[in-house]
Amino acid sequence: DTEVTQTPKHLVMGMTNKKSLKCEQHMGHRAMYWYKQKAKKPPELMFVYSYEKLSINESVPSRFSPECPNSSLLNLHLHALQPEDSALYLCASSRTGEPGAQYFGPGTRLTVL
Amino acid sequence: GQNIDQPTEMTATEGAIVQINCTYQTSGFNGLFWYQQHAGEAPTFLSYNVLDGLEEKGRFSSFLSRSKGYSYLLLKELQMKDSASYLCAVRRLAGNTPLVFGKGTRLSVIA
Numbered sequence: 001d002t003e004v005t006q007t008p009k010h011l012v013m014g015m016t017n018k019k020s021l022k023c024e025q026h027m028g029h030r031a032m033y034w035y036k037q038k039a040k041k042p043p044e045l046m047f048v049y050s051y052e053k054l055s056i057n058e059s060v061p062s063r064f065s066p067e068c069p070n071s072s073l074l075n076l077h078l079h080a081l082q083p084e085d086s087a088l089y090l091c092a093s094s095r096t097g098e099p100g101a102q103y104f105g106p107g108t109r110l111t112v113l
Numbered sequence: 114g115q116n117i118d119q120p121t122e123m124t125a126t127e128g129a130i131v132q133i134n135c136t137y138q139t140s141g142f143n144g145l146f147w148y149q150q151h152a153g154e155a156p157t158f159l160s161y162n163v164l165d166g167l168e169e170k171g172r173f174s175s176f177l178s179r180s181k182g183y184s185y186l187l188l189k190e191l192q193m194k195d196s197a198s199y200l201c202a203v204r205r206l207a208g209n210t211p212l213v214f215g216k217g218t219r220l221s222v223i224a
Contacts, residue, residue, distance in 0.1 A: 033211065042200055042214035043156065056211060090155055101146060102212060104155040 003027075004105035006091050012111045015081060021108045023074040023091030032074040033102065034066060035090040043090055049074060050096070081112045115139045117215035119201050124221045125191055133186045133218045135201030146212060147175050147186045148200040156200060159186070188220075196222045 004025045013019050023032065031050050035043035048056035049068040063085075065077040074091055088109050092102040116138040125131040137145070144163045148156035160170055162177035162184060174187040188195055198219050202212040 042202075042216055045211040048211055058211075088153075088155075101158045101161055103158060104148075107155045109153075 004091055004093055004103050006089075006105035006108050008108060009106065010109045010111075012113065013078065013081065014113050015083075017081075018077070018079045020078065021076040021089055021091075021110075023076075023105055024072055025093040025103070025105075026072055027093060027103070028071075028095070029093035029103075030071060030096045031094045032068065033092040033094075034074070034076055035092065035104075037088045037090055037107070047076075078110075081110075083112050086111045115203070115205070115213045117201055117203060117213060119199075119215045119218045121216070122219045122221070124223060125188075127191055127193060127222055127224050129191050130187065130189050131191060131220065133188075133199050133201075133220065135184045135186070135215055137182050137184070137201070137203050137215075139203050139205050139213060141205035142179060142203060143206055143210070144204040145175075145177055145184045146202045146204065147173075147184075148202065149197050150200060150217070151197045159199075191222050193222050193224070196220060 007022045033048050034046040037043045045058050046060045047066045052068045063080050067075040088107045090107045091105040094102045119135045144161050146161045147159040149159050150156040160168055160175040162168055162175050167176045172189045177184045198217040200217045201215040204212055
């Protein structure tokens with residue numbers, strides 16, 4: 001199983017809503033990532049989890065709150081988002097050690113109204 | 114700072130060979146990765162190079178020269194489905210460090 005799954009595929013939310021994005025992998029990878037990607041731009045790293053602990057936060061606003069309940073799951077909790085947060089949110093995972101290619105999920109297309 | 118450069122767009126003919134170049138200047142180097150991304154879809158891992166030389170994987174090959182800060186992705190026997198963006202990414206440090214992505218090269222394959 002070399003698949004990273006993400007739900008939902010599409011999400012439309014208002015600026016006062018609270019929602020969560022979910023990511024799951026069963027490859028035994030112990031590193032998981034959240035990226036944000038705007039149209040025609042490369043992915044931008046948001047967070048990195050290593051062995052279920054947050055290891056990197058790329059100065060992401062607190063309205064984005066990551067959570068890693070176990071080694072297979074990664075959540076991104078959203079609250080009070082802005083329209084400019086509309087983007088494709090990608091989850092990825094990789095094995096630890098060298099060099100570790102990242103496998104991406106299909107992404108969640110988020111629209112904030 | 115980190116700088117990864119690749120051409121913005123390229124066009125090639127079905128059945129031909131195309132080479133997509135990537136140059137990088139990063140503080141630290143621990144591997145260079147190539148990803149393919151079709152419009153509206155997630156990136157798909159294609160290949161990586163850690164040591165100098167050529168890595169071949171079917172119709173795709175990737176080359177690395179660490180001393181020159183240079184890599185290329187070679188696509189042979191181009192097919193229409195190869196029309197996509199190709200992202201060059203560098204891992205700067207060992208372990209679970211994030212990738213630094215280039216802006217991607219949009220390849221159009223024409224008949």
